[in-house]
Amino acid sequence: MFLARLTKRVGIAATTLFGVGVIVFVLLRVAPGDPIAMMIAPGATPADIAALRAHYGLDESIPVQFALWLKGILAGDFGTSISIRRDVLDLLAERLPATLELATAALLVAILIGGGVAIVGTMLRRTRGESVVDAANGLLLAIPDFVWALALVLVLGVFYPVLPLSGRVNPQSADDFATRFYLVESIVTLRFDKFLEVASHLVMPTLALALPLAAVITRVLKQALAETMVQDYVLLARLKGMSELRLILQEALRNAVGPTLALTGVQFTFLIGGTVIVERIFSYPGVGNMAIDAVINRDLPLIQGLVLAFGLMFIVINILVDLAVVALNPRLRHG
Amino acid sequence: MADAVIIQTAARRRRFANLFANPKVLFGGGFILLLVLLAFFAPWIAPKDPLEQDLMLGTLPPAGFPGAEPGYYLGTDDLGRDVLSRLVYGSRVALTVAFVAASLAALVGAMLGLLAGWYGGWVDAVVSRLVDIWMAFPPVLLSILLVAILGSGVHSVIAAIVIIDWTRFCRVVRAETMTQASMDYVTAARTIGFSRFTILMREILPNVAPVLIALVSLEMGIAVIVEAILSFVGLSVASDIPTWGGMIAQGRQIIHHGWWVLTFPLLMLFATVLAFNQLGDGLRRVIDPVMRR
Numbered sequence: 001m002f003l004a005r006l007t008k009r010v011g012i013a014a015t016t017l018f019g020v021g022v023i024v025f026v027l028l029r030v031a032p033g034d035p036i037a038m039m040i041a042p043g044a045t046p047a048d049i050a051a052l053r054a055h056y057g058l059d060e061s062i063p064v065q066f067a068l069w070l071k072g073i074l075a076g077d078f079g080t081s082i083s084i085r086r087d088v089l090d091l092l093a094e095r096l097p098a099t100l101e102l103a104t105a106a107l108l109v110a111i112l113i114g115g116g117v118a119i120v121g122t123m124l125r126r127t128r129g130e131s132v133v134d135a136a137n138g139l140l141l142a143i144p145d146f147v148w149a150l151a152l153v154l155v156l157g158v159f160y161p162v163l164p165l166s167g168r169v170n171p172q173s174a175d176d177f178a179t180r181f182y183l184v185e186s187i188v189t190l191r192f193d194k195f196l197e198v199a200s201h202l203v204m205p206t207l208a209l210a211l212p213l214a215a216v217i218t219r220v221l222k223q224a225l226a227e228t229m230v231q232d233y234v235l236l237a238r239l240k241g242m243s244e245l246r247l248i249l250q251e252a253l254r255n256a257v258g259p260t261l262a263l264t265g266v267q268f269t270f271l272i273g274g275t276v277i278v279e280r281i282f283s284y285p286g287v288g289n290m291a292i293d294a295v296i297n298r299d300l301p302l303i304q305g306l307v308l309a310f311g312l313m314f315i316v317i318n319i320l321v322d323l324a325v326v327a328l329n330p331r332l333r334h335g
Numbered sequence: 336m337a338d339a340v341i342i343q344t345a346a347r348r349r350r351f352a353n354l355f356a357n358p359k360v361l362f363g364g365g366f367i368l369l370l371v372l373l374a375f376f377a378p379w380i381a382p383k384d385p386l387e388q389d390l391m392l393g394t395l396p397p398a399g400f401p402g403a404e405p406g407y408y409l410g411t412d413d414l415g416r417d418v419l420s421r422l423v424y425g426s427r428v429a430l431t432v433a434f435v436a437a438s439l440a441a442l443v444g445a446m447l448g449l450l451a452g453w454y455g456g457w458v459d460a461v462v463s464r465l466v467d468i469w470m471a472f473p474p475v476l477l478s479i480l481l482v483a484i485l486g487s488g489v490h491s492v493i494a495a496i497v498i499i500d501w502t503r504f505c506r507v508v509r510a511e512t513m514t515q516a517s518m519d520y521v522t523a524a525r526t527i528g529f530s531r532f533t534i535l536m537r538e539i540l541p542n543v544a545p546v547l548i549a550l551v552s553l554e555m556g557i558a559v560i561v562e563a564i565l566s567f568v569g570l571s572v573a574s575d576i577p578t579w580g581g582m583i584a585q586g587r588q589i590i591h592h593g594w595w596v597l598t599f600p601l602l603m604l605f606a607t608v609l610a611f612n613q614l615g616d617g618l619r620r621v622i623d624p625v626m627r628r
Contacts, residue, residue, distance in 0.1 A: 012467075019468040024480075031484035142612035143605065144560050146567075150583060150601050158594050165590075273473030277564050281587065291476050292568055295483045303480065311471040 002326070009322060013315040020311045021304070025069065028300050029062050036082075056082060056301070069304065078308075079301035083294070088305040092287065096309065097180035098168055099279070099286035103272050105183070105202055106209035110271070111264070113210065114217025121218065122225045122252075123244055133218075140215040145274040149208035149281045156204060164201050166283035173197065205282045209271050213264070220263050224256035231255075258329050265321025269314045359617030363552075366610035374426040381420035382406065385577045389415035394593040410595045412585055418599055421577040425600065428571075428578045429607065431489060432562040433555040436496035440558075441551045443497060444504025449543070451505070452512025453535045462505065469502045478561055482570045492571050496558050504550055511546050515539045545622040552615030556608040563604055579604050 036052050053059045056079075057068055072079060078088035121133040157165040164170075169182060176194060179185050183202065186195040228234060229252050237251050276288035283289070287306055294302040355361055373380060383406070392415040398408050409418040451462035478495045485491035515521065516539065524534045565571040566580025567587075574581065579600040586597025 015464075016468050016471050019464075020471050023468070027480070027484060138616070139609065142556065142609050144557075144608065146560055146564055147601065147605050147608065150587070150597065151605075153587070153590065154594060154598060154601070158590055269470070270474075273475055276473055276475040276479075277567070280568065288473075288476070292479060295476075295479050296568075296570075298483070307472065307476065307480075310473045310476060314471045314473075 002323070005326065006319070006323065009319045013319060016315060017308065017311050021070070021308060022066070024304055024307045025066050026062065028303060029065070056080070058300075073308075078305040081294075081299055081302040083297040083299040083302070088301050091290065091302065092305055092309055094180060095285060095287045095290050098182075098284065099272075099275050099288060101181060101183045102202065102205055102209070102279070102284065102286060103268075103275055105206045106213070106271055107264075107268055109206055109210035110213035110217060114214035115221060117214070117218045118221035118225060119245075119248055119253075121222050122229065122248055125226070125229070133222075137215055137218050140211065141219065143212065143215075145208045145212055145271075146277050146281075148211050149205065149278050152204045152208055153281065163203055165204075168201050168285055169194075169197055201282075201284075205278050205284055208278050208281075209274050212274075213267050213271050216267050217260060217264060221256060221260045224259050225252050228252040228256045258325060261328065262321060262325050265317060265324075268317055268321075272310070272313055272317075357617045357621050359613040360621060361617075363610040363612070363614030363617060366606060367614060370426050370430060370607060370610075373423055374430050377423050377427060381417075381423040382408070383417035383420040385416060385420040385424040386575060387416060391415065394589065394596075396593075397595050397599075409599050410593070412582070412596045413589050413593060418582070418596060421582055422579070422599055422603055424577045425579045425582060425603070428489060428566075428576060429559050429562060429604075432492055432496070433558045433607075433611070436493040436500075436558040436561075437551050437554040439493070439497045440500045440554055441504050441547060444501035445508045445543070445547055447501070448505040448508025449512050449535060449540065452509040453516060453531070453539065459509075462509070466502045466505055469499075472499075474499050475561075475564060478565060479568060479570060482565055487570050487572065489572055492562050492565055495565075496561050499561075500554060500557065503554065504547070507546060507550060508543055511543045512539055515542050545619065548622060549615045549619035552611050552618060556611030556615070559604065559607050559611070 036049060036056070036058065050059070057065055060068070069079065076089065078092070080086065081088055081091060084091065117133065117137065121130055121137075124130045124133060153165060156163045169176075173194070177185050182198045183195070186192075186198055225248065229247070231252075234247060234251050237247055242250070275286060276291055278284070279286045279289040280292055287309060291303070291306045291310075293299075294306060389411075392404060392407070392411050394413050395404050395407050395411040395415075396402050397410040397418075398405075400410075403410065407417055407419070409422065411417055412421070447462050451459040477499050481495035481498055482491045485494055512535075521534060521538060524538050529537070562571055562578065563580030563583060566578040567584045569584065571580060572578055582600040583597055583604070586593065586595075586600070590597055
């Protein structure tokens with residue numbers, strides 16, 4: 001059953017990615033604006049320009065270009081970036097770890113904050129405290145990552161300049177790492193000075209991405225907890241003399257976590273979409289920041305590679321969440 | 336008959352009164368109304384010309400801070416343009432995009448959602464597939480891509496928002512239509528002999544409307560943010576039209592010697608998004624008969 005579900009999901013995912021590829025490919029080619037025009041030297045002759053177009057395969061018809069591109073991807077060749085003049089796959093491999101670390105950190109922080117607030121709010125049931133938590137969370141739900149990022153820049157970067165405003169590490173220490181996963185590497189190699197350096201750069205972009213998701217998690221989890229807390233088995237546990245916190249953690253949470261998990265998955269893809277602008281604001285060297293430059297420079301191969309990378313991330317997350325929901329809920333497991 | 340009319344009018348009036356008794360609608364709607372007036376009467380309200388540059392008066396701090404000049408209440412940017420006046424004029428682009436983009440996205444999304452939810456079958460399959468593909472794009476990246484393709488300008492920003500965000504309406508309206516379709520009143524309407532299309536438009540649409548109205552208000556807040564993001568990246572309107580996002584981008588550049596250039600438009604953005612959200616939330620609570628209970 002599990003396997004059948006997985007196969008079906010992967011099949012749907014493949015068609016979705018294909019659709020994404022077609023749309024982006026065609027959109028980019030019917031659009032006005034010539035990527036070659038942006039890279040030619042002032043004295044180039046028409047023959048030079050034609051040679052460049054041929055070099056990037058832009059002289060073929062759109063269906064032929066698409067077929068060539070698809071063939072390349074299936075062979076692991078995503079083409080060459082026009083503006084940076086490097087292999088697209090290399091660029092993705094270089095930038096993706098930064099974005100993955102940022103997104104994962106943001107997800108964990110969001111779960112911690114959102115889950116924590118939901119539990120505290122549940123313990124404060126039917127008190128003034130609960131309405132304060134609800135009202136505050138209602139306001140937080142409205143604030144998007146873009147606004148959070150800039151507010152954090154102002155408060156923690158300018159008014160109380162305690163955190164670095166841009167980048168991933170200090171400029172002079174970019175060569176201190178063997179891999180591109182700076183945070184993971186600094187933990188694994190036990191270099192705590194480096195860990196602090198990477199972490200301090202991560203705090204603001206992570207919070208900007210995590211806080212909107214935390215608010216969503218709080219709302220859904222708190223609602224689910226409210227429904228489970230009045231179930232008979234919780235009442236029974238309470239009669240046995242279990243403390244309120246243990247009731248929530250041991251009895252209610254396990255049954256309330258399902259709907260929250262499903263929603264967190266969808267919201268996590270929004271979070272990854274948000275990395276585009278948040279990375280821009282903090283000059284963070286991830287794929288999102290690169291994507292904005294690629295679009296502005298009309299770098300067709302790079303844009304296509306990036307959109308596919310984002311699409312793939314979205315789809316993988318959705319499949320994982322779907323499987324996790326099924327795995328956690330016995331009633332769905334044999335459906 | 337007359338009694339029924341009186342009861343109906345009374346109910347309608349009570350609902351109308353409820354609308355303004357709700358603090359969320361009152362504050363959210365009030366702020367938006369204020370903003371509309373600000374945008375409409377910008378030339379009379381703004382103390383200075385929002386485009387007038389004076390390099391002698393560059394990066395002046397707001398009133399009350401050392402070095403402030405009288406008449407420049409919120410200071411100036413690095414080109415000496417009055418921040419308050421730019422803020423007032425910036426509300427024009429923000430509100431235009433909010434109202435037009437949200438309404439159009441609602442129109443497109445609701446139509447497709449109604450059709451998919453009501454007719455099912457291959458219509459639903461096509462629409463749902465389309466929504467799936469759309470959801471696999473990161474929205475910010477897609478909007479930047481679209482504006483880069485369509486060329487900058489308010490029209491492109493609006494088009495980009497509609498092209499991206501119709502899915503929000505489509506998904507919700509489709510689900511809501513499916514729920515309504517299984518209700519008894521729909522069966523009753525079919526028994527009487529109404530055509531499928533008539534039932535959709537006359538029976539189902541009015542019942543989907545409350546959810547839709549609340550969503551439109553939320554979408555207006557989203558549209559304001561998207562416009563600001565596109566301005567921030569430098570892809571929205573021409574640089575001689577003041578926008579909050581453009582001011583924010585400029586403020587981010589000079590943040591260490593002119594914090595106010597970023598702070599005030601950010602506050603406006605924050606307040607506007609919050610207002611649209613509260614308005615939407617309040618409207619949903621007041622209009623939706625299920626939530627009112």
